[in-house]
Amino acid sequence: MILITGGLGFIGSHTARALLDLGEGCVLTRRQTTRVPSFLSDETGERIRIEALDVSDRQAVLDLGRRHTITGIVHLAAAPLDGSPIIGRLRADLGALLNVLEAAREWGVARVSVASTIGVYGGVPIDGPLREDVPLPMDGSSHHIPVIKKSAELIGALASGQEGFDVVALRISATWGPLGRPRSSFFVLPQLVHAAVRGQAPDLTPPSPRGYAEDGADLCYVKDVARAIALLQTAKCPGGGTYNVGAGHATKNREVAAAVKAVVPDAVIDLPAGRDPDGPGDDVVLDITRLRRDTGYEPAYDLERAVTDYVDWLRAGNDR
Structure with a gap:
């Protein structure tokens, strides 16, 4: 089964549906949300299992592997956007990532997909669609979310190189829909x-x-974003890496x-x-050539x- 942290959230719910459509079962974690979307309700208790989980709780994360046979992880959960001091947000978000990576090693999963954001390209000169290999500014004074996501990408890449599983960074564009x-x-x-x-x-x-x-x-419809994530999570191509996920x-x-x-x-x-x-003067557009090449993805x-x-x-x- 594929574990989706934040699996009852916006992108998580649709990613679960996309993985089900590819024949996968899913374990979905929730922090507060209890409502199961109608497009998942018929699968609950069968191909979908739902777990209440604080992803910043290391032992609670590791215990999931004792209750379920987890073969892959899609990590979408984030710390709540409340008034917490920035140090607390950093500790919660990056601690949750480390818990997920440790669980991946303990469970022997093949691939971990980690949500990043189009926001990491902030400050990059725009000269056409942005490729994954463009150098990113390392200015820590920007909004906290891109800073956390850049840090998570670096941590994931290091783990991917040394722990025996792939880590895929998902640079997700402006997403909308149900x-x-x-x-x-x-x-x-x-x-x-x-x-x-x-x-x-x-x-x-x-x-x-x-x-x-x-x-x-x-702008990418959430059902297309979810299908791209599901394809990347299940793709046969090894090695992980960074992928733009958007309309292109x-x-x-x-x-x-x-x-x-x-x-x-x-x-x-x-x-x-x-x-x-x-405004910024230029529209930020993601180059999705790599996503198309490695998964056959096209927006539907x-x-x-x-x-x-x-x-x-x-x-x-x-x-x-």
């Missing part, structure tokens, strides 16, 4: 979809981006608005023209299909 947050501080798509379903104008006041029409991002192209806010209006014709969306004068959801799927999910009574 179970995701209805409001993002980084891109406007969730706000536009949720407002359209509610019959309201979107609230694009801070901390939301202002939604300039020509600003864009590498920029989607402009005006394209998002058009797709939302195509699905919800009475949606009220009025985006300011041009690009945000205070174009923008309108993804918006349709998400709107259907929300209209079915799901609040996220």
Whole structure:
């Protein structure tokens, strides 16, 4: 079975579904969430086992291997984004990673996939899609999440080279869809979809981006992100390494608005023209050549299909 830490979370739940579709069973950990998404509920107790777990508790992590035969790990759990001092967040996140890596060694797993983020590319000069081998700035004064993720990538690579199992770093792009947050501080798509379903104008006041029409991002539907993670976790290619996980192209806010209006014709969306004068000036796009080459991955959801799927999910009574 594949262990997914944070397995009842946003990306974790969809990754479980993708692994089930590939014939794998899953152990899903949860910290607080108890709700099982409808697309997993029929498998619970059969191919899915759910465990309450604080991933920062070393012994609790190791004990999972006594209850389940775990053959691989997808580590998505993170410390809660509360008001804890930064030292506490670092200890929780990096301690959890070390617990997972120690468990991988003890259980004899073949591969550990660890969530990273497109945010590690912050400060990299943009000249086209960003490849995994571009040098990353090591400026520790940036947001804590990229700092933690860069550190985790280095720790994972060192363990991969010395402990006998592969570690795959997943640099995940802007992800959206069912179970995701209805409001993002980084891109406007969730706000536009949720407002359209509610019959309201979107609230694009801070901390939301202002939604300039020509600003864009590498936006990837969560079901595609999950399938990419599942393919990387189960791929036959050895050696681990770093993989960009995204759409591989920029989607402009005006394209998002058009797709939302195509699905919800009475949606009220009025985006300011041009690009945000205070924004970064360039859209960050991930080069997914390596992901495609090693797994055969291709995004299955174009923008309108993804918006349709998400709107259907929300209209079915799901609040996220």
